[in-house]
Amino acid sequence: MRALLILLRNISVVFLMSLFFCTQLVSANDIKYSAPAKTIMISTPDKKLSLVVVYSSGYVIKQLRIKGQNVLSPAGIYTGIKTKDKAFFSNGKSAGVKLTKDNGVIKLSGLKYGNNGITINETWEFRLVDDKIRWNITREYGNSTGLEDMAMPQYNFANMSVWKGGILDNGGMVWCKYLKQVDDTYGVHTGGVTFWNAESGNALRISTKIDKGYHIATKYSHSAKNEFTCTQYVTDSSLSQRYNLSRFVSGKADIFAPFEVKKATVKLEVDLQYIDYFKAYSRGKLPGIDAVAVRELLNTTGRYGVVDNNIIGANGWVSNWKCLHEPFFAQIGMAVDDKNYTKNMSATLDQERDEAVLPNGRVLSRWHNVPGDEMPGTYNAQTGYYEAMWGYTIDSQPDFVINTSEQFDLSGDTTWLRAHQSTCEKALDWLIKRDTNHNGIFEMMNNNVSEQKCSDWLDIVWASYENSFVNAQMYEALTLWANCEKVLGNREKATYYTGVAKRLKNAFNKPIAEGGFWSPEKKQYVYWRDDDGSIHGDNLVTPVNFAAIAFGLCDDQKRIGEILDQIEARAVKENLFHWPLCFDSFRREEVSGGNWPFPKYENGDIFPTWGYLGIRAYASYNKGIALKYINNILKQYKNDGLSSQGYDRVTQAGQGDDILAGISTTITALYRDIYGIRPKWNRMGIEPNMSASLNGAEFSYTLRDTVYQLKLSVHDYIMSTAGFSIKSSNGFGATKNGTLLTFYPDNKDDILLQVNAGSKKNIAMQIHSWTPNAFSWTMTSTDNYQFTVKGLQPGVNYKVEVNSIGQNIKTDGTGKFTIKQRCTKATKFAVKKAA
Template sequence: MPLIKLRNIFTFFFIGTIFCAKPVLADDIKYDLPAKTITISAPDKNLSIVIDYSSGYLIKQLNIKGQNVLSPAGIYTWIKTKDGAFLSNGKAAGIILTKDNGIIKLSGLKYGDGAITVAETWEFRLTGSKIHWNIIRDYSNTTSLEEMAMPQYNFANLSIWKGGILDNGGMVWCKYLKQVNDTYGVHTGGVTFWNAESGNALRISTKTDKGYNIATKYSHSPNNEFTCTQYVTDNPLDQRYNLSRFVSGRADVFAPFQIKKGTVKLEVDLEYIDYFKTYSRGTLPGIDAVAVRELLNTTGRYGVVDNNIIGANGWVSNWKCLHEPFFAQIGMAVDDKNYTKNMASTLDQERDEAVLPSGRVLSRWHNVPGDEIAGTYNAKTGYYEAMWGYTIDSQPDFVINTSEQFDLSGDTKWLRAHQTTCEKALGWLIKRDANHNGIFEMMNNNISEKKASDWLDIVWASYENSFVNAQMYEALTLWANCEKVLGDKEKSTYYAGVAKRLKDAFNKPIAEGGFWSPEKKQYVYWRDDDGSVHGDNLVTPVNFAAIAFGLCDDQQRIAQILDQIEARAVKENLFHWPLCFDSFKQEEVSGGNWPFPRYENGDIFPTWGYLGIRAYANYDKGVALKYINNILKQYKKDGLSSQRYDRVTQTGQGDDILAGISTTITALYRDIYGIRPKWNRMGIEPNLSPSLNGAAFSYTLRDTVYQLKLSVNDYTMSTSSFSIKSKEGFGASKHADVLTFYPGNKDDKGLQVNAGPKKRIQMQINSWKPNAYSWTMTSADSYQFTVSSLQPGINYKVEINNVSKNIKSDSAGNLIIKQQCAAITKFVVTKSA
């Protein structure tokens, strides 16, 4: 067939088609008029599509670096009524092709039946490296539809892509669409599909007019294709089967919906992405950076069930436990603003739907009833109390997630909207200290009730539960700081005081009402209302939490606990920590935990790995790194696609895949690389081993990209507007022309540097000790320096390149220095004798 290439301005006329053209590059757009196909290629040739308008509308090829990733079905649109399905690529006459001002337009297509007719137009244009595609529909009537596709992408098979990163922070993992018609449906449109072997990725960005809603389903077709089907509707789609986002063996995940007479438009951008470059984790000596990238883009994101539902079980099981404190921390490591945004709306929804007027935080969300205490399941919202007992850790965990989410978003207005709810959640548990000993009691009193009170939901931890109380201490500490930010010093002092009282009581020996066992050199799990003590079988989350959250700061106790745990783990050659090292008593657990080691009585649950890493990071970094590398090796073996691991065989067990298994790697970022974002600054508090020297990666916080270079006692943070080098951890922020340095990443400002408009500031902190401060400017400009947090009205000696003078601090404890720096300039400020 003759191939016509457009190079200059000309006009073609042919039967049924009118075409007007302006100059385009010959290799960008090619027309085969007899075959009625159009090939559009991005200028870099990494992406091209072939459109076939011989029988309606069809994209029959989508080529990534020359490879067609589509099945023969291609990409098309369709609707389905109760009477049948009608496709854009059926036999159709009267198709008109036009080109005007760079826009290629297909019009004239109509499909449907007597009840509803769709008049559809497709428009294409090149915008940089993107192929922009408009789908414009005009509905003849208002009616109900069973299904639609606007459009449907039919990829060749489920191995074309490893998965897709969704624009709500989540992901679809192709391997979990195991059976024909297994389908996952979410209320968002944008997705980046990637191939982890080639590094090729396809980004699909979507946009529609205000007032319309986009949804997408991902499915395993009867032809073993991987399909992506998008919807544009007037109202958000309901689920067809209860609240299920994932359904097995059924392609119709969404309920029927109504469309209105009139015009609907979807804008689509198709773009090739270099996955290795775009999602690079940088240079991570001593760490498998590829495994880190893949783990966080799969397991880490898998807990996003949908918009407003971020958990750590995941979308296959349609489950979320509110009694887990690490959702925002996972977002910190994933480092995706879409996850952070969705986490904020998740907490908004939980505030509105999962927190009772009393302040009680319902502990779970699920798509169907059956796991609840009778009468507690809300079929509309999906929130309920777990059947195993009132899992009280949902109280502190809601507050922990809210506090840590605030540090990521920096949105004080959002935090204020959660202030009352967090205070009520904490107050609900504070009131449960019936005997006023500083420790908060559960709703179950003793093991005879056979009820749970925390995440280990088939272990009968009762009354005074050390695990819940440890999480409560963390929540109180974090929330005291939030109250301070919100300007309520009185409440901040109150919550800090409650935390201190809890800490004092927690650390008492068991004979005095605390949780410390001098005999076994560990913290016990719980005490029943009759005073009997339970859980002295070296329960790892309990002991790790006590250290990680700062309840235990006794170095001797820390050594006794951590040395004991490591010796036991080495003896059994365990790749990760079990929930407990010795058996619970049979009456302390559900029958499903027997005989030991089995399930929550001794199996390996990596979900709580971050507590172990945080506990060891300041004690023995070598141990922390060992378990970080172990979990990365395990990911490469099996994708961590399990609930837990058998203690004896160390193989994956359980169908309920847990995204919380990623927390060992979130701790790599928080507790080893020291990524500590704060609401008003970026912070780093590294805790490195020499084997990690030379780590270099970017981190994006609130749309600012920070370049980090980390070695032991050598830390550099850079952006497009500043660079700070220091031997110790610090925080920094720059607004307009003012750079603020926070020593140790604490809340008190140490130094502010005022520079000229749009000037890049480069500096090195030499030392920052009380009454002795030194820094060096390596960028030239006229600066004003303000050293803060000093004693008011005191003389300080200021040396500038060894030339000294005395300056007195003002009444606010600030010392101001103005200096023109034409070359490298060193400053030393010391308190005068």
């Protein structure tokens, strides 16, 4: 009997759907109704997105079609609630459901569900807004009560392969393949998402809007029917996690803790939109580079480190882990190029400033969802921050400052930077004070290998006392932060930190016999020196040597060649696709047992996390080698999605359960160190380092809502926006406000050219050359212009030629001069310091 009833019910659903398509339809533009089937079909004008809404038994969206293909399971999309005892959904039987149509708005009302404990009156409204279908859900709670779960709404997609994943509006992503088992669930405190299919290029964007005072959250799960589900929540207060601080749990769909709802009316506005993924997320034309792999890598591995709002790291959400002792989170955001990631990164640093930095300036090293990895007594169950059990990882000090400095260049928010000023100063000063022997090198909190404690990212290698890797990162932090102090107007502090950095650089580069880190015998920088003066880590540790070059500590070209040639020869000999953490073995007493025998784990295996240091080091020395490893990592992504912690040195196969988003840094370096994307807080900057094989690269880059079109070849760079276009053979920075264009030669602040136009027309110019004493440019646009050059020597005479007609001009007491010129055709300007 039960089987017969199920069969009859299925037949009735098929009949109603058939009736919908066969019945004489009442059509109003892109909205069609079937009164007998109680079904509505709503299509966007371009027919790329349509919904089939059925209201014969409550409300349910039975189909969501992308270019005619339904992507939903038979369950469709519905709303509902779950109490401790029972679940109620919008697609249950309900008498009194009513359809009304008014001025393009379709309204379904009269749905009531619940029981004596909770009653709900729910209304759905649909309308077309340009290429979107706007869906408003209004839910009236009849009384206040506690709930276990909610669907407002729940999208039930046909299977786990409909979408590769979803790009979240906090800059992160959900990767469907990581929801491997039934009820594997990822829950975050944001609502918007763009689901995409990397094969077809079809994408569905869900944008959400809630009333002020309410909070939205979403969970993504693998259902028992192998559906991919997306369930949204709108609540009075931010939802807590049910299982410790876990954003991802395996085998449990109830990821959020129980919550209260009040007797009130709650609203959610949803915009559903078809997106051409290939167009919307295009990486442009990238000759010599697999642009598709770049796009997919940055939209998956690069974004995967976003655990939730206020938690961006480079481990990721599956392991619920974030290491604060990593310096590349803002750099990843630079390459991902998503304002949502940038906004979330600023919020992440705000939270770390408030919760992870101790009053004395010590930056706690990690965040995790559960205790177990912490130094006893340091785990904060409310915040998740703690000191790692392996030792004090001191690189969290400079890395917090590096991320803050580079994030400022992306956000351009001086108010935000000022709110971090005292914290960054305390973090730097905490480590500066550790130079107890006053030799310019900063000491760790462990003294020697006998303590069996770590002091940096390689957390089961017993680097102690004077650690060159941490000191190299400190040099970068000091250099970057000195510039931030200048922006904030504190030149005294800027000079101080620059001086500390200079002293560190001098000490760092001394031979080991003189207290530095350079080994003349092995032609490499050693890893650390114990308090007894013994030298450790002379086994060609790649992050150490790459960091010395990449951060500018080592600018001796002979040393650079000795290091990089040696590393490349060793890598080629073993045919390695990427660099290992070290080429030779540490000594047994220098590492934990988990690193033995060599090569194993942090003693010799491949960890691409530090790839950006290698690319940055090679980019100015041998671009061909840098490009080889960039292409190698893209090939590896296509093979396995970089879904590993590291790679076995012998087999080069992925291993480790803790997937690392930091593996994307080799590709972030493609943008920073090859294409030269160098945003500054007050301008867009490019400092390309192109190879002939990359000539003709064309792509857009968005910085603070301005879209920059870039065309790059060797010594031929064009940057253009809706307001200006600049062509140059050298790197530069530029920004336009109103009618004022500011050009920064070499993307530096020392000298600048301001072009003030008489109208709002596009300003176009070509830079021919620029040195402190001679520079020239051509205006290729026409207008009345005022040119001001700043940053020159005060009171000095210059000869200015306009289309070869000269005049003499003298800089004022601040080192600037101004000329005016009406340009009715291409006009060349040449300026030269008078003899």
